[in-house]
Amino acid sequence: MAGTVSNELRRDVLEANLRIPRAGLATLTWGNVSGVDREAGVFVIKPSGVSYDALGADDLVVVSLADGSVVEGRLRPSTDTETHRSLYLAFPSIGGVTHTHSTHAVAFAQARRPIPVLGTTHADTFNGPVPVTAALTPEQCAKHYEYNTGQVIVDLLEGDDTRAGEVPGALVAHHGPFTWGTDATKSLEHAIICEAVAEMALHTIALGAVEPPQHLLDRHFTRKHGPDAYYGNPGAA
Template identity: 45%
Template sequence: MLEKLKEKVLKANLELPKRNLVTYTWGNVSEIDRESKLIVIKPSGVDYDEMTEEDMVVVDLKGDIVEGKLRPSSDTPTHIELYKKYPDIGGIVHTHSSWATSWAQSGKSIPVMGTTHADYFYGEIPCTRKLSEEEIMSEYEKQTGLVIIETFKDRNPMYTPGVIVNDHGPFNWGKDSNEAVHNAVVMEEVAKMAFRAKMLSPEDNGADEALVTKHFLRKHGENAYYGQG
């Protein structure tokens, strides 16, 4: 069942330790098969070194396990909310990568300090509001998904494929699991350089709108001219 997708999701998960985004068993990647409405996701708390395709868990959009011997990632309800809300999202990744998580812990959005950011993320990478005690105590992981959706109520998540959850860490997404992980790697790099630029120029709030728009459109949309596409 969904054997090719399991293989793909396993590989996308294995990118996380390879790209230094995770410690131990932290982090998780999923991808949805839109036709069957089934999600393949990493199991909870399993070593990356020992993970196999068979360990991948298949869940439906209610969160019920459809196939798999192991428990899915404890963050599965967050993934589900995003898949349900945004039909263009095909893959999702969550890590505690150190630079993006540092921003999350500061409670601040990552401003667009330069073109590296603008090449991938249109506008600041927003930090969610803090969850209320009530939200935390009831269906916490689902509420995490809902607060991400609330944060993007006036934005297109495909133009800004990432968020930092307040006092927690980053989520990224893309058209599939590979693109989601790619965006997570870039966001970590962007978060690192934004931190350093802010240390050098605390009063600087970012690049000019025209530059940001130019760089985003070099890589995205009809008139993109980066790459071989």
């Protein structure tokens, strides 16, 4: 059946959502993670306004990639569902999306400043600054607001799937961070890293930021990404 997703996908999406409060990224019920099954043409997402304590795998909502309709689930999906959908449609290589209102990333979004690359912590994951979108226009707010929130990110990256892979996150102006990855877990980890580097950048700016040499940043990104990556233990927890 087209709308059915694997238990594994449900479990991954549930677990990634539960990690939002554990990682200190959530206030109340704010924040949501989704994961996509491109063959089935659907994605699984947190329901709207449900507390993490009460969240079970059965509460997750399965949504059609094609038109945003609910395919499975008895609750309304997150109000941010259409933002997730627009990102999945624009960037074929991504498998998971996370949205939070984490404190320091939101501060950069509210100041409409990108999170600058100031060191290897950032360069290990983001091959460039975490960019910030334009503010949505009155028209973009009036109709299909949530879909347009994704669209301003897509426009910012000029719809370039490769860029989305190199810098897996963006700040929506006056709103907050959206991050993505090859699956739900990766998108959540990028949200954690986005918040960590935003906090480090804020303190660095207070001390007087100094631009790092590009060859150092390149070295860090390529040791974790691409054909010559040598970080980690494939298969280990």
